Amino acid sequence: MEAREQLRILGQIGDIPSLSEKIRETNMFPLCAKGxxxxxxxxxxxxxxxxxxxxxxxxxxRTEIMTRPIxxxxxxxxxxxPIATIDMTGGAPEMNPxxxxxxxxxxxxxxxxxxxxxxxxLLEEAYRHFMDIFxxxxxxxxxxxxxxxxxxxxxxxxxxxxxxxxxALRELNALGYxxxxxxxxxxxxxxxxxxxxxxSQAALEHEYRTRLLAEHGVxxxxxxxxxxxxxxxxxxxxxxxxxxxxxxxxxxxxFNPAAVKxxxxxxxxxxxxxxxxxxxxxxxxxxxxxxxxxxKNIMNFDMDKLKNREIVINNHxxxxxxxxxxSCRGATTEED
Amino acid sequence: xxxxxxxDLADFxxxxxxxxxxxxKFFEYYGAATGAGKLTEREKSLIALTVALTQxxxxxxxxxxxKCMSLGISxxxxxxxxxxxxxxxxxxxxxxxxxxxxxIRKKEM
Ligand code: SF4
Ligand code: SF4
Numbered sequence: 001m002e003a004r005e006q007l008r009i010l011g012q013i014g015d016i017p018s019l020s021e022k023i024r025e026t027n028m029f030p031l032c033a034k035g036x037x038x039x040x041x042x043x044x045x046x047x048x049x050x051x052x053x054x055x056x057x058x059x060x061x062r063t064e065i066m067t068r069p070i071x072x073x074x075x076x077x078x079x080x081x082p083i084a085t086i087d088m089t090g091g092a093p094e095m096n097p098x099x100x101x102x103x104x105x106x107x108x109x110x111x112x113x114x115x116x117x118x119x120x121x122l123l124e125e126a127y128r129h130f131m132d133i134f135x136x137x138x139x140x141x142x143x144x145x146x147x148x149x150x151x152x153x154x155x156x157x158x159x160x161x162x163x164x165x166x167x168a169l170r171e172l173n174a175l176g177y178x179x180x181x182x183x184x185x186x187x188x189x190x191x192x193x194x195x196x197x198x199x200s201q202a203a204l205e206h207e208y209r210t211r212l213l214a215e216h217g218v219x220x221x222x223x224x225x226x227x228x229x230x231x232x233x234x235x236x237x238x239x240x241x242x243x244x245x246x247x248x249x250x251x252x253x254x255f256n257p258a259a260v261k262x263x264x265x266x267x268x269x270x271x272x273x274x275x276x277x278x279x280x281x282x283x284x285x286x287x288x289x290x291x292x293x294x295x296k297n298i299m300n301f302d303m304d305k306l307k308n309r310e311i312v313i314n315n316h317x318x319x320x321x322x323x324x325x326x327s328c329r330g331a332t333t334e335e336d
Numbered sequence: 337x338x339x340x341x342x343x344d345l346a347d348f349x350x351x352x353x354x355x356x357x358x359x360x361k362f363f364e365y366y367g368a369a370t371g372a373g374k375l376t377e378r379e380k381s382l383i384a385l386t387v388a389l390t391q392x393x394x395x396x397x398x399x400x401x402x403k404c405m406s407l408g409i410s411x412x413x414x415x416x417x418x419x420x421x422x423x424x425x426x427x428x429x430x431x432x433x434x435x436x437x438x439x440i441r442k443k444e445m
Contacts (some may be wrong), residue, residue: 149410192406199406203377207408246342250402253346 003287006231010315014245016252019317026257029214031311033279036303037267040087040281040328041074043096044273048121051157053146053191055232055285058091065095066273071102073298074271078109081303087131087268087328088139089116089281094127107137114140116328119168120161131168135175140185142224142328143169144202148211169218170172180220190329191226195243197250197323198225202330224330227251229282229319251318262332265311271298279311281328282319288312345395378407385414386421 003228023029044065047058074315078086086106093099093115106113115134121127134141143165147153150162169186176182188208190222192198203225212218228234230247238244254316265279269290275298289296292310352359364390381403388396404414 147408152410190408194405196402199403199408200372200377203372204408205428206376207378249343249346 001232001236003285004288006235007288007314009235009239009244010230013248013315019313019315019321022252022255023260023313026260028257028260029128031260031263031266031313033269033307033309034266035307036081036269038085038087038264038269039074039078039083040089040268040270041071042092042271042273042281042284043088043093043099045091046095047090047092047118048095048124048184049092049118049158049161051144051161051233052237053156053193053228053234055234055282056091057232057285063092064091066098066271066275068098068101069297070190070271070273070275071098073275073301075102075105075109077298077301078106078111078120083111085112085114087114092118092121094121094130096253100130100133103133103137103139113137114142116142116144118157118165118170119143119162120164122168122171123164131171131175134249135177135184140187141172142187142189142245144189144191145208148189148208148215152193166212166216166218169212169216169220173219178221185221187222187224188220189224189226191228195238195241195247196276197227197254199327201225201324222330224320224328225298225326226328226330227319227322227323229316229328231282231316232285248315248318251322254322255318256321256325256333258321258333259321259323262325262327263311263317263320264327264329264332265320269306275299277301277306279309282316283312283314286314286316288314340394342394342398345398348380348395348399378404378429381407382409382413382417386417390421390425 020029024033030249045056045058045062046060046065047062048060050059077083088099090096094117103113122131133139139303143159145153145162146156146163147171153162154160172186173179176185177184177186188288190198190204190208198204202221204225208223209220212220230238230251234243238247268280270278270281272278272283276284277290277294277298278288279290290306290311294305294309295302318328352363370384371377372380381400384396385400385404388400401414
């Protein structure tokens with residue numbers, strides 16, 4: 001669905017108050033960034049998978065790939081400013097032909113590096129070498145595994161995907177990923193397989209850890225719970241299954257003012273495959289570039305204008321502030 | 337107006353109306369009794385779901401089915417819990433036939 005159409009649907013939410021109204025009630029409006037700690041780079045929309053929950057609408061048919069000049073500009077910015085974390089996402093970042101070079105260059109800057117990998121691609125011959133590249137450069141891997149049950153996980157990500165992720169996890173564990181004192185981290189992202197919100201991150205992490213170890217012999221570091229935002233393919237699913245209204249009202253009823261203070265866009269800047277700048281990867285998929293006077297493309301990067309920019313919010317943002325909050329690093333508030 | 341409208345579930349926090357003090361005390365107790373303790377949140381949610389099913393409460397069935405899903409509890413696990421509840425209800429019914437049988441024995445010639 002076109003971004004404009006998604007925004008139109010998100011603009012008509014019946015008697016549910018708009019998110020900006022809710023934030024106004026808490027006196028935190030407008031939301032403004034507090035610096036840039038994370039540069040999240042979307043290396044392209046190509047992916048070997050076509051998951052049902054994908055907010056990027058990624059897949060093998062997509063051709064959008066970040067070019068080397070844009071990656072060079074990212075490196076220039078990273079070396080000029082103390083941005084702590086480089087977060088590489090996609091699509092499948094491995095399908096960008098410049099990734100290996102980029103990781104090598106970025107490693108010299110001595111920052112935390114994260115790659116969001118679907119892991120299945122690491123079993124393909126052409127991409128297998130990335131396991132070693134990630135390990136050698138101490139890149140933290142974050143991977144999505146919606147459920148510890150194969151049938152449920154595969155319903156969202158496609159038949160056979162669960163088995164491949166487990167196989168890749170075993171190989172990564174053998175390299176040290178997820179193992180004590182190795183310095184190599186692998187974190188798992190859980191997101192609900194359906195029209196409901198994630199439960200307690202601590203309870204789910206315990207369950208994942210116990211079951212993945214007992215049933216598959218695999219280890220990981222942390223589990224991050226991610227609330228599905230009502231955009232992209234997930235929005236299609238909500239509409240087709242007749243769940244949109246209930247889902248939006250569940251999000252609204254779980255609105256947590258404490259989570260507003262911790263939304264990830266306050267410290268993140270997201271770069272699209274063609275260099276456009278966004279407050280987050282979700283806004284990127286809705287074509288909502290940074291606004292309120294901040295430069296819209298990385299080629300015009302201006303730290304002074306970006307570091308305290310006003311965030312562009314819309315009703316999809318309810319997903320980040322429901323319950324314990326949700327971000328690319330999981331829940332954003334402490335549980336009760 | 338009809339009975340049991342799904343959107344009425346959202347009215348649950350308002351049951352404190354007209355008896356604020358008692359209502360608040362109930363919620364305090366409810367929170368303590370259903371939150372993780374020596375039993376995990378998962379275990380307590382399955383108990384709550386089973387009670388909701390046996391007591392035919394549509395609101396609690398809705399709330400706790402969703403909560404169980406949120407906690408990663410599978411359909412198979414929920415169905416097993418429902419059978420435990422169903423077996424308990426059958427057992428409770430049949431155990432009470434002791435009363436019935438005692439009365440029959442006493443009163444029949
Ligand atoms: S969710 Fe990730 S792995 Fe799945 S299609 Fe989207 S980018 Fe690819
Ligand atoms: S979806 Fe909205 S609240 Fe969430 S990170 Fe993006 S801009 Fe911020």
